[in-house]
Amino acid sequence: MKTALILDDVPDSQSWLRQALASVYSDITLSCVGNLAEARAWLGSHSAPDIALIDLGLPDGSGVEFISELNRKAPQTLCIVASIFDDDEHLFPALRAGAQGYLLKDQPLAQIVELLKGAAEGRPPLSPSIARKMLSYFQPVSQPKQEQLTEREIEVLRFIAKGMTLPETARLMGISVNTIPGYVKNIYRKLNVCSRAEAAVTAQQMGLI
């Protein structure tokens, strides 16, 4: 990780996130913007960052818009939602738009650091409510989706949705705890793929494409 972009309108949390990022990657180049317009302008004049921490409730719109723009322009950028809300109503749109993780800004620094490391290493977080949302999104099998979840992935989601921790899930499934993040990451990817396909279909139906 060489470059990072922080999109947050509260100076306190901006600096908090800077601190967290700097403590994970000591020689990272950090840029901070306070609203959507600034973020777009920044993206116009810079190459896409390796990692982006994005707040959702911005003065001029939702961070979800920027996540999908960034995801379209630079899919390799690791997008992480940094918010004070972690319920599925807030997070799910961001995850669909391509966010690969989320963190609560009020968490202790150690936990934020841990989360950032995990996301960078392919261990995205997954709360029970997000897991339930994922299940219900993929569940109606009759609805044709670009990608379907595998049996294993569904099993992982089910255990997490019930409040099991990752080690417990691994133990119950009889697999190594190190393989679980791979499933979760794949679920995130499939969610994004399906959302993009759905968006394309919707756009087509509306005559935009």
Next chain:
Amino acid sequence: MALPIFFRTTQISLVSHFWLTFIFGCLAISNVQAATLQLDQADFVMSSSDTPPNNLTTWAPQKLPDLWSISRPGVGGNGWYRLRFSLRDIPSETQAVYLPRLCMNAAVYLNDVLLGDGGQFSEPVARNWNRPLLFLIPPKLLLLGENNLLIRVYSPAYSLGSLSTIYVGSERDLRPEYEDKFFWRITLNQASTLIIAAMGLFMLALWHRRRQDTMYGYFGLSAFVWAFNSSNLFIQSSPISARLWETLISASFQMFISLLMISLLRILGLRQIRLEQTLWLILIGSPLTLLLIPDNWLIAVSMMWHLATLFSSLAVVGYLLRAVRQNPQPDALLLIGALCVSIVFGIHDWLKQASIMQSGDTHWVHFAAPIFFLVVGGIMTNRFVLALNQVEQLNTDLEQRVQAKHAELETQFSNMQIIEKERATLAERNRIYRDLHDDVGAKLLGLAISAQRANLPKEADLARSALQDLRDVVSRSAHDITPLDDLLADLRAETEQRVQGAGLALDWQFPKHETALIVSPEAALNVSRILREAVSNALRHAQARRIKIIIRVDLENFYLIIEDDGIGLATESLKPHRGMSSMQARASALKATIDWRPVPPHGCQVKLCAPLTVLTP
């Protein structure tokens, strides 16, 4: 409703007409007084002269009643009957000559004086074939001793000339007999003709309004043709020549039957193309042939057509029987009954006309027609009433459906109002959420960050738990009912993070079995807060290393036990501090009990016991 009632009364008059005709017709046997002379020995001569034949004429004896079809077949013209009777004294009362039946016209002369006639003898000849004639004898015309009665009877060759027994007696005795016959043969038939014509008119009007129901049209036409045919029973002076009249009357019978049969087939929905074609052939062929053939063939040809009609009626009966066998319906059975009776009557009349059978002087088929009109009229009325009932039923159904739709619309409207209200509530909640997020959320976050930077973990945790409370309040899913399992899953994830973040170990024990319980939003909030507060206390004050959380659900209660292995409750801590009192307040909102007690060897246990009835919405 006036129409069917009218129709029903019509039928009643028809049925009474028929039965009265039949019963009284049977009773009305000639019952002439003994004083009356009954003359059945006559002399006969054919003469073309309009005046009584002179004495040179050669008379031949002839017994009365005299049917020309038997005594002189094929002969037409003037026939003269001479009847002689002698009186021993001149009666004081007015005397009369009574001719109960004759054909076609007659004139009566007594002692060479014309007493009267039934109408004109030149074309069109007066028609008296179904009419009794009564002539008064002027006083002084009757002679003591022998009297000479001459009766001139005119019948065309194509008619069946006849003269019945003659009666001479007092007018007082003869007139009731004459009037009786006149009523049954003339007045009653006039009335029934009018009624049937009216019925025909009604049916035609019905057809005019419903062109697709051709059966009504045919039935109306047949009624009219029948009315025309039965006018022959009482019309005395026809407006057209006797020959043409005779032909039309004869043909109208076939036409009537054919039209009626076509309408019957259509009433019962039987499409018999061949049979209908045959009926049409009779309908058109009968009047045409009868008009074109010579006079002396008239009777034979009309008998032939009668026979054809009879057979086609039998064919209709056959089809009706077949239809009934396939699909028994009362309408068809009734029709078959009426048809059979009519056919028997028709056969009777045909045999009588063909002089094969002798039976009274009544034509039966005229009684069959009213039966028929009664039955068919009844069926049609029934259908009409059924259709009316059906329309009423449909109307009622429609009204009910409209009402149901109305109710549905009202429900939808109220649903829409509810949705509208929910939408407004949601908008309001979003506004509050934004404010909370932007202001309170940012401030609490700032507080949490500052506390962390200042290395004040307890204050940081306080700020965090305040932020968590805020999350609970504004989080949209917190306003919906939640399955208990989902709530516990979320609580575990949150608690896990907090406990691990504080460097402690968490031992979380879910209920032994999954539950299908649903928790109301208020209960979910209260349970979350109690758990959070208890964990906060353990993290802040207990100096514990591990926290154990046990959740149990039995048939009546929900249990939440938070246990730590910390220093336990110091006596001064037992006095309620703010956290504990707020937990107690939340517990009482759940109608739950909450208590604190030390656990050996050291530590504290908080136990919440909430009844399920309060937990669920």
